[in-house]
Amino acid sequence: MHHNLVPSDRVEHVNVYGSNGTKLGSIERLMLDKVTGTVAYAVIKTGGVLSTHHHYPIRWTALRYDPVRQAYEAEATLEELQTGPCEFDGDEFDWGDRSQSYKHPNYWAV
Amino acid sequence: MHHNLVPSDRVEHVNVYGSNGTKLGSIERLMLDKVTGTVAYAVIKTGGVLSTHHHYPIRWTALRYDPVRQAYEAEATLEELQTGPCEFDGDEFDWGDRSQSYKHPNYWAV
Numbered sequence: 001m002h003h004n005l006v007p008s009d010r011v012e013h014v015n016v017y018g019s020n021g022t023k024l025g026s027i028e029r030l031m032l033d034k035v036t037g038t039v040a041y042a043v044i045k046t047g048g049v050l051s052t053h054h055h056y057p058i059r060w061t062a063l064r065y066d067p068v069r070q071a072y073e074a075e076a077t078l079e080e081l082q083t084g085p086c087e088f089d090g091d092e093f094d095w096g097d098r099s100q101s102y103k104h105p106n107y108w109a110v
Numbered sequence: 111m112h113h114n115l116v117p118s119d120r121v122e123h124v125n126v127y128g129s130n131g132t133k134l135g136s137i138e139r140l141m142l143d144k145v146t147g148t149v150a151y152a153v154i155k156t157g158g159v160l161s162t163h164h165h166y167p168i169r170w171t172a173l174r175y176d177p178v179r180q181a182y183e184a185e186a187t188l189e190e191l192q193t194g195p196c197e198f199d200g201d202e203f204d205w206g207d208r209s210q211s212y213k214h215p216n217y218w219a220v
Contacts, residue, residue: 003206005150008118008140030118032140032149037170039147040115060147096113 006065015071016044016063018078027063027072028055031096044074044081055087116175125181126154126173128188137173137182138165141206154184154191165197 025046041057062075135156151167172185197203
């Protein structure tokens with residue numbers, strides 16, 4: 001039956017393509033507001049199995065599921081994500097720290 | 111640093127206790143509204159590794175994280191959850207089907 005809900009563990013690990021069609025990576029996890037239970041953003045993990053990874057935040061509403069490719073299409077290119085905050089493997093990046101105001105349209109949604 | 115976000119993959123598999131202190135099970139997954147990215151409910155999976163499982167929905171706002179036990183406390187007992195919708199292992203239960211209006215306070219939050 002058609003409905004409007006999606007399980008969190010079926011969002012995680014799904015591939016993500018950029019608005020120019022290039023594969024960005026996959027959804028690593030969702031960051032949720034503890035109080036309201038709203039997705040602040042998804043984290044896109046780039047790179048292959050054996051390489052190092054970058055981790056980029058993206059607004060939930062900037063992701064559109066494509067049932068044909070069984071992947072998300074992001075309203076951004078890799079170049080656009082690279083202008084925003086990024087964690088590189090091994091960084092001490094605090095994903096919940098919102099004290100810095102990044103001028104980036106894909107950083108926060110809540 | 112203290113902040114208000116929690117990663118989805120740190121909510122999944124966390125233990126849940128009922129309001130009377132009895133262990134209910136663990137968080138199996140979160141069901142998200144596709145459009146708004148809001149958690150409609152969490153699914154609690156009961157039972158041990160070798161037993162069969164029941165799966166109960168519970169409102170996000172009915173879960174409170176207890177950092178001492180590193181577990182969620184639910185605003186409900188097992189008996190209360192049993193008055194609402196439930197999936198038993200192997201059921202063809204459609205978790206997104208919201209056409210039935212269960213008279214249950216923990217069923218839907220969005």
